[in-house]
Amino acid sequence: xxxxxxxFEAAKAAQARAxxxxxxxxxxxxxxxxxxxxxxxCNVENAAYPNGLCAESxxxxxxxxxxxxxxxxxxxxxxxxxxxxxCGACRQRLFEFSNDxxxxxxxxxxxxxxxxxxxxxxxxxxGPHDLAIHQRDDNTR
Ligand code: THU
Numbered sequence: 001x002x003x004x005x006x007x008f009e010a011a012k013a014a015q016a017r018a019x020x021x022x023x024x025x026x027x028x029x030x031x032x033x034x035x036x037x038x039x040x041x042c043n044v045e046n047a048a049y050p051n052g053l054c055a056e057s058x059x060x061x062x063x064x065x066x067x068x069x070x071x072x073x074x075x076x077x078x079x080x081x082x083x084x085x086x087c088g089a090c091r092q093r094l095f096e097f098s099n100d101x102x103x104x105x106x107x108x109x110x111x112x113x114x115x116x117x118x119x120x121x122x123x124x125x126x127g128p129h130d131l132a133i134h135q136r137d138d139n140t141r
Contacts (some may be wrong), residue, residue, distance in 0.1 A: 027078030
């Protein structure tokens with residue numbers, strides 16, 4: 001199985017665990033880190049609606065806990081069945097651990113349907129490169 005198919009399977013498995021009783025819009029996300037490891041997440045909603053977490057956020061947290069810092073590919077699946085793109089806040093969260101080649105795969109229930117670059121989804125992004133801290137920390141761009 002190639003890495004994008006593995007991402008799809010991981011995202012689908014995460015989607016099946018989503019906690020989305022309020023929106024009824026379960027989402028799964030999976031990240032491929034540059035060492036080949038895959039990390040997944042699902043949305044976790046909350047009765048206090050704004051406290052809900054997106055699927056991408058959970059996947060990013062799992063990646064960071066494992067010590068990884070670079071995303072090569074992201075795949076998102078969920079919701080009403082059609083392909084969806086990461087929300088604006090998650091584009092920014094993904095950007096933190098991305099580079100110019102980081103790809104975003106959009107999937108429907110049957111599999112990946114489209115691939116975009118993260119930088120196409122978040123042009124002229126503000127990021128670590130804008131802060132002096134990037135000169136001290138080669139874990140960021
Ligand atoms: N959601 C995600 O988890 N990721 C996205 O990229 C888009 C939206 C979640 C948030 C909320 O739980 C539900 O989908 C409806 O917005």
